[in-house]
Amino acid sequence: MASRVTSTTFVGRAPELTELRAGLTEALNGRPGLAFVAGESGLGKTRLLSELERVAREDGVRVIGGDCVELGEGELPYAPLVGALRPLARSGHEAFGQLSEPARAALAQILPGLGRAEGRVDDEATAQARLFDGLLELLELLAGDEGLLLTIEDLHWADRSTRAFLVYLASSLCREKVLVVTTYRPDELHRRHPLRPLLAELERDSRARRVELRPLTREELAAQLSDILGAAPRADLLERLFARSEGNPLFAEELLAAGIDGRGSLPPTLRDALMLRIERLSPDAQELLRVIAAGRRLDHELLVEASGVDPRVPVREAVAAQLVVADEEGFYSFRHALLREVVVDDLLPGERAALHLALARAMEKRAEGLPGAHLAAGIAHHYLQSGDQPAALVASVRAAQAAEAVHANGEAAALYSRALQLWDRVADAESLAGLDHVQLLRNAAWSTGREHEPGRAESYLRAALNELGDSDPERTADLLELVAREQFNQGRSAAAAETRRTALDLLPDAPSPMRATLLASTAKELMLESRHEEAVEAADCAIEVARAAGELVSELRALDAKGVALFGLGRFEEGEVSLREALERARNADLLYKLSVHVNLADSLTVAGRLGEARAVADEGHELAAKRGVPRRWLALLRAELAFEAGEWAVAEAALPTPARPAMGTTFINDALRRIELALGRGDHETARTLLDQAEDVAADTREPQWIGPLGALRAELERRAGDLDAAVAAIDNALDRLDFCSQDVPRMARVAASGVRVHADAAVRARDLGEDPSLAIAMAEGLLARVEACAEGERPVEAAFLLLAEAELARARGDEDPELWTAATEAWVALGRPYRAAQARRRRAEALLAAGEREAATAAAAEALASASAIGAAWLSSEIEGFALRARLRMDDPDEPSPPSAPTATDDGEDPFGLTPRERQVLALLADGRTNREIGNALYMAEKTASVHVSRILSKLDVRSRTEAAAVAHRVGLV
Missing domain, CATH: 1.10.10.10 (Winged helix-like DNA-binding domain superfamily/Winged helix DNA-binding domain)
Incomplete structure (x- = not known):
């Protein structure tokens, strides 16, 4: 028999260790990351981590770690994180003393030894995100200058909250000197295992590493056995163990520990070998x-x-x-x-039940009242496994409440679901649980809804409503309000509005907190759908009721909705008064709600053309959110949007959360829009198309113009650039149809309609280039211009700028471009502080000047446009301007030097500066007339194939992608 069980020598994992050490080195250099070690049981995942931890400590890196716990359905929240941090908290590590007050308050919920920090925390909707921010702050403090290695073992057993935190880390780690290494068993991941989609997402991140362990080779196994035995194994023993263990190091060790010397029979499985030792x-x-x-x-x-x-x-x-x-x-x-x-x-079943019952009672004795989340989950699990269903019901409800207290919504939902399953099996369940079945269903719906499962949450609420009947109008109204929220989250806004009307009809006319809540929610949703007049009316009613009922949060929500709606109606001063009142009163009451007012005020100021003020408000909100330790993703996205409009694209990109972090619903749409705009600006059309497809799928059922309008305009622009004008027109028409449906969103309507004028202008130009009738495209452009004119009525500076843009585009559609129209559009966008849109107008002005024969002025305009586009980082616009200048033979390197004359026509002798031969100019003339290759061949007495070769050469020399573009170039620069 072997004198010891395990090998003291680290065998056969040098490449894997090297890979992990490389990740650690990168983390120490300010590039944090995650690593995932995959391997079946017994292949040495823990041993590999131990070796990594050893070398990390030798390098002065702090090492902490925890294990995921196989407990029921994973209802033990944050198990590995608590396991990793609890020893440091108990020892009073200095990092805990350096935490900000918001982070300390959040972490105290899972590490009670920290105590409670002063300060009110009142926004439960973002509580888990605050906790995650606190954890990240702590990890950064623990890392310091020396670095931190956090290990999490058995990720296949991870609870939902731990999985959510890993997703958060993947997107939030920036320059912290932190490496997170996890292990998991691939064979444990069945088809619907919740870890599967998470790994598929995280392992694709450029900062993530996947290390897959393989069985030991015969030589590696020999080295392992030599260390255990103290001498090289005999050849027959090595062969027998290698054949039986198949290179699994744990199996080989256990076979030796079971007393196998090569002469006796081998246990058939690893489990048999382990049982022999036990x-x-x-x-x-x-x-x-x-x-x-x-x-x-x-x-x-x-x-x-x-x-x-x-x-x-x-x-x-x-x-x-x-x-x-x-x-x-x-x-x-x-x-x-x-x-x-x-x-x-x-x-045996009876043994198992007795053991679990003894453990449950022992843990319950220790708890002494309502236990913490971990202990409560353990008690619930053991009572369930013991078969004591009354005790399991009580413990499950208590554990769910404890999970809610630490914002582990997924675990709470699972525990409430278990309690619902036990309810009918337990006599006097209501007395034991301390709540009735309706309340239990409501609690389950609340937790489930926060896990982004609105359909399932609504089913719980419907069951509660059916059970409640007509016995309690106030409770019914409360349930209906939650149903409406879940309906709205599913994109069913009409159903949500009807549900709230039903709830209001149940309540007495007298002011009450429930009536104020319903009215405020109605106003908010009407505002989100840009039904501004209705929103103002509903908000006024909600404000009156909320003040009478003393319901401050509902009052502020209604003030917020009213302010945004007033801005939408062009009543900017009134809207600003309402929003700033909400902001100030929330600040005085120390409510975190004011952060959403920051978003809406900044967005509204942008609509009013006050971009600089909007950015200041957004920055203030972002700074305040950081101090309070609350999530700031929407503020970050707003800052990115405003920086993009201001032409600071590097700032915009830096403000974005990393794309590895998954988002859902409107948050995903918002995030995608910011990235689509940057991708289009830089000419990354493939990325833009992928994100547009995804965002449009998510927004398919939305009725919110703030998503419909930008998605439609960006889709039209992408298709326009690709030359698919039919698809671009379809995108415009679809967006306008959806915006017309009960919407008063003037800013988005103006943007989409102006984009439509541009698309139809392209269509008219193409028609003329091909010798076709452009009148239909011109008529469509005129109709869309009328829409923009209606949107620009009154004092609306942004819509007025879109109108000037649309007027210039219409002139282009008519074939009568006026440089002064483009000058007016340029000046309007410059006045609004939006250089990208100004640069686009400058580019068109240069083209209009060239068409008017003013080559020197066109050169100067093109140079100015190129300088603006380059300063912004607008690679696509820069390339378009450079291509235009090249085709028009404008001297861009020195605009003060006269440009050469326009290109010779097809009747001139010799080759022109594009390198076209006289024959190719003849082909180009016919191509510009709309002839096919066969028609060109017949006209010039050449084979169709020869005509095709000439056309290909012409496209290459003119640096264009299509016959249509070649025809357009030929007409504009005088080649035909």
Whole structure:
């Protein structure tokens, strides 16, 4: 028999360790990342991590780690994070003293030893994100200058909150010197395992590494056995163990530990080999192993309480047999998860139930009242496994409430669902649980809705409504309000409005908090749909009721909605008064709600053409959010949007969250829009198309113009650039049809309609280039211009700029371009502080000047446009201007030097500066007339194939992509 179980030599994982060390080195250089170590049980994932931790400590890196816990449906929230941080919190690590007050308050919820920081936390909708921000701040402090290695083992058992935090880390790690390394078993990931989509997303990130462990080779196994045996293994033993273990190092070790010397029979499986070692222990030690197997990780006191015996001697026996290990906190657990699984599988049903019952009672005794989330989840799990359904119901409700207290919504939803399943099996369930079935359904819906499952949440609420009947109008109205929220989250805004009307009809006319809530929600949703007049009316009603009922949050929500709607109606001064009142009153009441007012005020100021003020408001909100430790993704996206409009594209890109972080619903649309604009500006049309497809799919059922308008305009621009004018027209028509439906969103209507004029101008130009009738395209452009004119009525500077742009585009459509129209559009956008749109107008002005024969002025205008586009980083616009200048033979390197004359016509002799031969100019003339290759060949007495070759050469020499573009160039620069 081997004298020891495990090899002290690190064998066969040098490449994998090198890969992980490279990740650690990058993290220490300010490029944090995540690594995922995949391997079946027994292949050495833990050993690899141990070696990485050893070398990290030798390099002065701080190392912390925790394990995910296999407990029911993963309802133990933040298990590995708490396990990693709890020892540091208990020891009073200095990093905890350096935390900001918001971070300390958030972390105190999962690490009670921190106490509670002063300050009110009132925005439960963002509580988990505040906790995640606090965790990230702590990790950064722990990393310091030396770096931090955080290890998380058994990710396949991770709870939902831990998985969510990993997603957050993937998007939020920036320059922190942090490397997160996780391990998981691929064979545990069944088709619907929740880790599958998460890994598929995270492992694609450029900063993520995937390390897959393989079985040991024969030579590597020989090295492992040599260290265990103290001498090289005999050839026959090596062959037998290699054949049986198939290179699994744990199996090989356990075969030796079971007493195999190469002459006896081998256990058929790894589990059999493990069971042989367990059966050699004394009965007391085996019994203690059963308790530890049921409890998974237990301290000395719980072992005593659950087993009823002094565990010191049998535990020492199990530790000496290298089956059980004790960690720094004094908890006992199995050396390897498979050892525990073997013991659990060997338990008889009655034994298993008795062990779980003993553990549940021991934990409950320790809890002394409402326990923390971890202990509560453990109690609920053990009571359920014991078969004591009344106790399991009570414990599940308490555990769900404890999970809600630490904002672990997924775990709370799972526990409430379990309580619902137990309800009908327990006598006097309402008395035991401390709440009725309707309230339990409401709680389940609340937690489920926060996990972005609106359909399932609505089903819980419908069940509650059916059960409640007509007995309690106030509770019914409350449930209906939640139904309406979930309907709106599913894009069913009409149904949500009808549901709220039903709820209001149930309530007495007297002011009440519930009526104020319903009215404020109605006003907000009408505002989001740009039904501004209705929103103002609903908001005024909500404000009156909320003030009478003393419901401050509802009053502020209504003021916010009213302010945005007034801006939408062009009543800018009134709107600003309403929004600033909401902002000031929220600030005085110390409500986090004011951060959403920052978003809406900044957005509204942008609509009014006050971009600089809008950016200041957004910056103020972002700074305040950082100080308060609340999520600021929407503020970050708004700052990116405003920076883009201001021409500061590098700032806009830096403000964006990393694309690895998943988003849902309108947050995804908002995020995608910011990236689409940048991609189009830089000419990355493939990325823009992918994001547009995704965003349009998410927004398919939305009725919010703030998404419909930009998506339609950007789609039209993308298709216009690709030359598919039919698709561009369809995008404009679709967007306008959706905006026309009960919407008063003038700013988005103006943008889409102006974009439509541009598309139809392109269509008219193309028609003339091909010798076709442009009248239909011109008529369509005129109709859209009328829309923009209607939008620009009154004092609306942004819409007025779109009108000037549309008027210039219409002149282009008519074939009568006027440089002065483009000058007016340019000046309007410059006055609004939007250089990208101004540069686009300058580019068109240069073309109009050239068409008017003013080559020197066109050269200067093109140079000015190119300088503006280059300063912004607008690569696509820059390339368009450069291509125009090249085709028009404008001297861009020195605009003060006269440009050469326009290109010779097809009747001139010799070759022109584009390198066209006389024959190619003849072909170009026919191509510009709309002739096909066959028609060109017949006219010039050449084969169709020869004509095709000439056309290809012409396209190449003119640096254009299509016959249509070639014809347009020929007409504009006088080649035909």
